[in-house]
Amino acid sequence: MKRVSVLILLTVATLSVHVYGQTNTTVYGGHIQNHQGEAVDYATVVLLRNGDQIAGGVTDSIGNFALKADTGAYTLIIQCIGFETIHKSIRLSADTREAFILETSTYALKEVVVQAPNIERKADRFVVNVSPASGKDGTELLSQAPGVWLTDENISINGASGTKVFVDNREIKLSGEELLSYLRSLKSEDIRRIEVIPIAGAEYDANMRGGVIRIALRRRLDNGVQGNISMGTVLAPSLTRYLPSAGLHARIGKWSIQAAASGIFTPNDRSKMSSEREYPEEAVHFSSLSGFDTRSGYGTGRLGAIFEIDTANSVGGEIEYIRQTAKGPSWSRTNLTKGEFMLNSNGKYGQRSQYQTVTATMNYLHKIDNRGSAIKLIVDYANKKSKGDNDYSVTQKTEMLKHDSLYRSHADATYEIVTSDLSGLKYFNKNLSLNAGLKYTHTSMDDYSRYDGLSQQQEWEENPVYGHSLKYKENIMGAYASFSAEAGKWSLIAGLRGEYTQTDDRSDRIKRDYFDFFPNLSATYAFDRMKKWMLVGQYARNIERPAFYTLNPNRLQTSDYSYQIGNPYLRPTYINRFSATLVYNYRYTLTVGGNLHHDLIREFCKQDAGNPDISYITYENHHSENHWFVAINLPMQPTAWCNLTANFVGVRQDIRMTEEAAFKAHYLAFANANATFLLPADFTAEVQYSGTSRLYSGNSEVAPRHTVNLAVRKKFADNRFLLTASANNIFDRQQSFVSRIDAYTTYSRYESALSGRTFKISLTWNFNSGKKVKKSKIERSSADERSRLNEK
Template identity: 70%
Template sequence: MKRVLLLILLAMAILPGKVHSQAGTVTYSGQIHNSGGDAIDYATVVLLQGDRQIAGGTTDDAGNFALKADKGDYTLIIQCIGYETERKQLRLSAPTRETFILQPAAYALKEVVVQAREIERKADRFIVNISPTSGKDGTELLSQAPGVWLSDDQISINGASGTKVFVNNREIKLTGEELLSYLRSLKSEDIRQIEVIPVAGAEYDASTRGGVIRIALRRRQDNGVQGNILMGTAVASSLNRYMPSASLNARIGKWSINAAASGIFTPKDKSDMNSIRSYTTDDTRFSSLSRFENRSNYGTGRLGITWDADTLNSFGAEIEYIGQGAKANSYSRTELVKGNFPVNSMGEYFQRNEYNTFTATANYLHKLDNQGSLIKLIVDYAGKKSTGNNDYFVLRQAMGGQSDTTYRSNADATYDIVTSDLSLSRYLKKGMSLKAGIKYTFTDMNDNSCYEGLSGHLWEPNPAYGYVLNYRENIIGGYGSFSAGTGRWSFVAGLRGEYTRTSNRNDNIRRDYFDLFPNLNVSYAFNSLKTSMLVGQYSRNIERPAFHSLSPNHIQLSDYSYQIGNPYLKPTYINRFNLTWVYQYRYTVTVGGNLHHNLIREFCKQDANDPDISYITPENHSTENHWFIAVNLPFQPVRWCNLTANFIGVKQDIRMSESAALAKHYLMFANATATFYLPAGYNMEIQYGGASRLYSGNSEVAPRHTLGFTLRKKFMNERLLVTAGVNNIFNRYNNYVNNLDAYKTESHYKEGSAGRIFKVSLSWSFNSGKKVAKKTIERSSESEFNRLKEK
């Protein structure tokens, strides 16, 4: 460790001398376009002396580049996927500008994978430059990005949960299939660049624990209208789901307008759960069957406007509405036998929930130069109102007769979040940059629920189940980060400070705390072209409890089980560190650890009033450490087949309390995607996902392996994309185990949306005038907004 610190200090000491060695430098610039006269953006341009890279960069949207180097002799190399490589010997003695015409490569139409030369590794991230001729959608491109995992319901980096996705600096709040559908609507001709950031820097909220994926869209200033309409459906014996969406982007003079709407309509979603308990006493038996029938409607609409006042100043505003309504009816039948005394119970539960969310944001951007330096001011508001009306009926039959219980609950919750964010990004000489900012977030939550039981003909309140929760949170954060590079070394170092004040006025719980969250990324390249690198990263993060976890709302799951929140939860602190070896830009092996303190996990417990009733509630682990190795292997055995495989092995150390014994588990995760490019423009994918037995709290999830198949074809001059496929071909479901002192519960859950599903979608893209840039309005309150999401 001392040696690493010495090298970092030595690099920082050498850096100033390198920065000010400007004598004799000249600028070599130019423009690159194809034989048709169209500019080629994000072509790679480098100057070499021998095998040592002296300068390098990529072209902008207009195909322009500019490099600075000392006077002398160089080899110029220009590369871009789909085009032949350009090489030229030149002598620099004065500022020079040239124009280059790249010729299409003979294999351009058959190319199916982002080439290694299009991937660059920096100290804190991978940068993947996308060719508009690759013919892929957003999910295909992401699946080939180093370390990115795509499954049916989430996107992650090296398997870590909590990864955030940004498009043009705006976090996409969609999740699951909705997020993947949105990314599929993006085409390679729309995407300019993908950045994969395994460890988020100090400029991101300290709660960004799973890394960041940033997608930059191509930006053009031509007037015109561009849009996309998508209709998808998912069908199974127990599931009917429809997923329409549409987007419209327009450029009119200095104005950019973007609008989008999407929905998920599920008229049928049926599930079954069978549970069996094994008691420590031999004279007790328990079995239950629960059936669930859910119907839900989800819709969102968004409208954003950007005004470019001049080349330096831009103003933007956006509003968004999200609404969801759900009806969940469930039926359960349970048999409990103690000795020779059987108790049979039947329950019916009717739950009606809905929520409405409105968000508004405004921002101001001021450019300081043409290298990306700018000042940003962002102000956000998010408001959410949710209601729940539930009716329960339970009938119990025993040898002495029968009894029934009827009760109902009404829940009401409102959330208001206000955020303001001021930041500065300043690009300095020789690749150095400085970022700084300050952010304030205020959250107000009012949550209450009333439970009533039917006694005769009167409804009487049940104060043991009812509650009122008034919660406020103030967070003030400030950060600074610095990045630089010298020779084969590069580094990014940052520090974020956050002061948090929370108050739960009903339970008289108040917390005031200040935390520092350092971040450090250091990389060393073993050669001048950086085809082999070693990267070290460290960060400290926080995970604050989701709002639904704090709410002590009693949600009945069956006759003998329920779920309830925990207002006494503490935030989780995470120390993350890893060391990554990068070969040929995209083959990676990463070893590291994620050390958690007060990790929030769900626990299964016995009800104090009736030990035969269990409930699920979140609690804090004392410590939980994950030591892992992750391998990313993308390769192309033949021109028409592309394979991407990811493997992760984890050693999980859990200490539930300070005095508890240490429990150790070994976990394995794997996913793989094989893409076949067939004649007549057909595209076929086979996806595999697998996980070993998982452990959380005192619960376990059984191993599960799934296989999926997808076929795609474009029609109408590639404007219409037709997709058909099957998820979970072999119909594998989830199995769970809860371990209590008195008994162990084994449950087999046949969830409608998790079994074998047939999917079909149609996506139509239209364009009037020249293709326009989709300018989005950057938000600041996304991490807080995510805590509003329903479980």
């Protein structure tokens, strides 16, 4: 730890001297607008010398640009679609700033002779500058961003789980089809910039392990209303699902108002699981088959507003409500044979569950200067209540007797999260900044469950072995500081986060207090002036706290011979992450690195102590698990009408379950490819492949799986409508698992309608009254804590 701190300080000192010691480099900046006085964003600005491009960039959302170049004579070229090109000879001898007015072009720009790169690599992130004229939606833009993996189920960076998506500093807490629908509603004319951060910095919570994708929207200050309405459906032989959604953004004077609502309604979702056990004794046989018929409804509504007090101050608030209900019968049939003894079990289960979540956010923003310096205060509250009622009927038969049993269960849980976050960002100049902040998070969980069985006297009697009461509190206090500097071909971000955590499990009388440092370092070296060839090194220490469902010791019965139960004694996982990335031509990347886990939380299959024929799933800490990986990102455009992105990750997984055990090595592979074809008449076709090798977790394995998706999209009515039709997992690849314990090995196959072959169709209407509005967003500070509330 001391060596890391000394290295950071020495590097910072060296770069700081370099920043102030250079005398032959100037900054040429300016502002570009049209004749109406409106800022022109995404205009291309380049400096040429003897026909060679020396520096280049694009204007930001308010029309400003800044280029670095040595002193001397240059040709300045400014281009933007729809405007006349500016050519001007300039001589740089000191830092200079100029203003330009672009003339409207009487004809379309036919050829762009020079162009600034639309992808830049900073010390800790890729920055994709989006052209408003590209005509792409959010998913199409993300699929071409370096290292981004996009599937129907998940968005990740280099295949790593836990990636967070933020739009204008607000986390989008959607997943699966809902998240993709939201991103498709964003168009290239809405999106100004996409940032891909593989390793989150010190300003993010220490458990932000999967990286961050940040989407910045264009600022439009005109009054008006903009929104979209979408309706979709997912169909399969045993699945029916409806996906309505709507969003509205309004700008009225100093007020920015946003509202959104969406739902997932599933009147029919059938699935089944089959299991076989392999015993050392040949005379023992076990097989089971379970079926599930689930009907569920999910809805969410969100309303927020931002009031701009003046040009430097604004205040905002947002309220969100989420509700989900699910119910449906399930059944199981199990046959167990031990020599001459045969036992047949038939179970019928009635399951009903629901939860609702209410969140509220308030924030205040004070802008210090025009460079981006600001002070922010965010207060966030989330409350989740859930309950479930289940009825069970089990019949067990042998050749000699028949036994019927009835039992029921009831569960109630309440979760509360309160956070406050104060942060400040100061830009000393374009190349030097400091970001610091304080954060406090309080979490409480009150979980109760009761199991009753029907006695021979036909009376309900409580079974205390299955029931449980859990009262859990957690307090996290954090502070961080992050320093950023650029000097010549070098750029650096160095940060340190400290977190003090206090937990109190009153039910099991478990108390923990611990303090941790989480350093973060990113350094980039450019081999050429235009930064086409770059080498990036990154290091971060992270923590992954147990999700609440893994801590909950309530027994969840899945069949007569299996159940699932949490572990309140779980310890948090610590991760040391480091990587080196070679970047070519801004977007092609080769990354090698490692993720070293201590106390990694994994699922384990175990044998019940009371009945050896029953197995259960619980959660335990691996002593250590190291992932050594290589990742390749290859975005290509072989023709003007075809975009192809291919990603590959190879991993060596070294597992040591206990401190005394030896390491066991496994080799894993992940691949993802996405081909998009731009067809005539505003048609777009997309083919997507996703594949994983055999995976290993605890004493279980997941079989390899390869899926292929096909989608066709049609834009019409001046892009106001988008019609999408797709076939997912067209070869109907299902999921298989293996669990190994000393007594036997269990082979299971899960056939789910939702993860099998499905057909989807959706129609989205984008409407706009007046000029498009500025889509201001409410910042939240408890994004990662809330993710621990998610159901498994």
